[in-house]
Amino acid sequence: MTCSYSIIRKTYSLIALTFSSFVPGAFAQTSCENLKSLSLPNVSFTSVESVPAGPFQAPQGGGRGQAAAAGFANAAGAGRGGAPALMLPAHCRVAMVLTPSSDSHIEMELWLPTSDWNSKFQAVGNGGWAGSITFPAMAQALKEGYATASNDTGHTGQDPAFGIGHTEKLVDFAYRANHEMTVQSKAIMTVFYGKASKMNYWNGCSTGGRQGLMEAQKFPADFDAVIAGAPANWQTHLHAWDMNVATTAIKNEKMFMTPGKLATLNKAVLQQCDALDGVKDGLLNDPRKCKFDPSVLLCKGVDSDACLTAEQVEGAKLVYAPAKRKNGEFIFPGKEPGSELGWTQQLNPIKAPIPLILGTFQVATYQDANWDWHNYDLDRDVAAADEKFGYVNVPYDLSAFKARGGKLLLYHGWNDTAISPENTINYYQNVLHKMGPKQDAWMRLYMVPGMNHCRGGVGTDQFNKMAVVERWREAGTAPEQIIAAHVSGNTVDMTRPLCPYPQVATYKGTGSTSDAASFTCKAP
Numbered sequence: 001m002t003c004s005y006s007i008i009r010k011t012y013s014l015i016a017l018t019f020s021s022f023v024p025g026a027f028a029q030t031s032c033e034n035l036k037s038l039s040l041p042n043v044s045f046t047s048v049e050s051v052p053a054g055p056f057q058a059p060q061g062g063g064r065g066q067a068a069a070a071g072f073a074n075a076a077g078a079g080r081g082g083a084p085a086l087m088l089p090a091h092c093r094v095a096m097v098l099t100p101s102s103d104s105h106i107e108m109e110l111w112l113p114t115s116d117w118n119s120k121f122q123a124v125g126n127g128g129w130a131g132s133i134t135f136p137a138m139a140q141a142l143k144e145g146y147a148t149a150s151n152d153t154g155h156t157g158q159d160p161a162f163g164i165g166h167t168e169k170l171v172d173f174a175y176r177a178n179h180e181m182t183v184q185s186k187a188i189m190t191v192f193y194g195k196a197s198k199m200n201y202w203n204g205c206s207t208g209g210r211q212g213l214m215e216a217q218k219f220p221a222d223f224d225a226v227i228a229g230a231p232a233n234w235q236t237h238l239h240a241w242d243m244n245v246a247t248t249a250i251k252n253e254k255m256f257m258t259p260g261k262l263a264t265l266n267k268a269v270l271q272q273c274d275a276l277d278g279v280k281d282g283l284l285n286d287p288r289k290c291k292f293d294p295s296v297l298l299c300k301g302v303d304s305d306a307c308l309t310a311e312q313v314e315g316a317k318l319v320y321a322p323a324k325r326k327n328g329e330f331i332f333p334g335k336e337p338g339s340e341l342g343w344t345q346q347l348n349p350i351k352a353p354i355p356l357i358l359g360t361f362q363v364a365t366y367q368d369a370n371w372d373w374h375n376y377d378l379d380r381d382v383a384a385a386d387e388k389f390g391y392v393n394v395p396y397d398l399s400a401f402k403a404r405g406g407k408l409l410l411y412h413g414w415n416d417t418a419i420s421p422e423n424t425i426n427y428y429q430n431v432l433h434k435m436g437p438k439q440d441a442w443m444r445l446y447m448v449p450g451m452n453h454c455r456g457g458v459g460t461d462q463f464n465k466m467a468v469v470e471r472w473r474e475a476g477t478a479p480e481q482i483i484a485a486h487v488s489g490n491t492v493d494m495t496r497p498l499c500p501y502p503q504v505a506t507y508k509g510t511g512s513t514s515d516a517a518s519f520t521c522k523a524p
Helices: 002-020 033-037 063-075 135-143 167-193 207-218 235-251 259-277 310-320 355-362 378-392 399-403 421-435 465-475
Strands: 043-051 091-098 106-113 120-124 147-151 199-205 225-229 330-332 407-413 443-448 482-488 491-498 504-507 519-522
Touching: 033 043, 033 167, 091 167, 106 135, 106 167, 120 135, 120 167, 135 147, 147 167, 167 207, 167 378, 199 207, 199 465, 207 225, 207 407, 225 465, 235 310, 235 330, 235 355, 235 378, 259 504, 355 378, 407 421, 407 465, 421 443, 443 491, 491 504, 491 519
Parallel strands: 120 147, 120 199, 199 225, 225 407, 407 443
Antiparallel strands: 043 091, 091 106, 106 147, 482 491, 504 519
16 A cells, blocks of 8 residues: 555656646646546546636535535525625635545545645544534635645445445545545645645544544554544444443333433533532633532422432433443543533433434444344444454554654544544543653643533533644644633633643633633643
8 A cells, every 4th residue: 555655646746746747837737627637547627717816615516515515505694694604715626536446436625725825734523423524614724825635535425325235435434535535635735735734634523533543553654643632533432332321221211311301411410519619600710629419409309490300310321331341341431511412312212212323333333234233242343343343543652743743633523422522632642652652842731611512511612723733743842731712602701721632621710700811720
């Protein structure tokens, strides 16, 4: 594989020289339209067009990414209550299909600013099982001057059934699609601009976080810095925990809770633990310090939303707890105190596990659409998933990425109910165990109190990740703290410093608790 990629890179260099030699100017450049005649290995162009500056519009002829683009047009405010659509600069839009294997069909788009390019490339990740191009993140990157790319990882839609009988497509999803996208994007950028991008960044959360970590580990030359939020880096174990909770609760429906009961549970947690960090603000700086027992809410009379039944107490304990093998070996951490309002997926009445988690076993592990989840066995099935689909998980040795000067920015919200925040702490600590204890010159983790999965929640979830990582990679300015904000409507109503783990934001004792200046980062 290394040899074949070396040959491809040499081919790209020759192509770039051939095209650039025909174009005069401050730096050699080919036109957007001329990219149609570019010949690249395993690439078929489906659309190459110049897009004028203006409000975002769903790309035409974009194949199966079309629906995602149309959805973004709505999300961007076009035609909704008079909100302005996102304004994009003029750019060259390149849509293509990548076929690195005989069973691959990876749809991707590359958007190239036609003026004011910042000479940088930003690739953006997916969520869940992917299945569509991530146009919202591409649009934001383009607006900020980056050339940008995204892909559908080789299939359509979030249903993991695409993988039955198609192992190569599962490999595309696991790691190959993003590497191929990056290699092709760099080649096209070099032809279009007459020079290579000077910096290459990955920006993703959830599955996108896993993708970024996989790039750094498996293809360390692809990116100069990686932003990886709430990464699903241990997908087989993440979904093993999910399956264990889902199958247990489905078999005992009395564990399910109404939103009112979840609110009662959350209120009790905050009453007991909110002030542990010195500020009563609805945020837990480190929920692991909250030793809350849901048994205190056991109904003493008539069942109501103000209390929990014995079965619901057990359900709450199940969600808080890690999954372990019968011999006590750790599999995956549970959810944190303070996150209870988001437990609708775990303790909401359902008849079967959702496809998102079922697919890791039914599809990727057993290749059987009729695999019966009723017989799920935690020990047996997580072992099988690791054996058959373990290549989706990210190893911990990032020494090659570090050696190239790569920077890794990890972040995770403490109120995340999709992926346990402790998983990212475990990943960070496993890298330290593998590579040594002093790695903060190139890798830092920021835990965000009150933030949900990737964004949202009662915490300060808004911060400019790209600006932080650019200063770090390009100017050598390490982020000793990151000022983040909580936005209500269009108003910033709270700011806080995010601190490099294991430090936490500590109140100085004076000043507004809504002002970051009133806090300092300290080791616990």
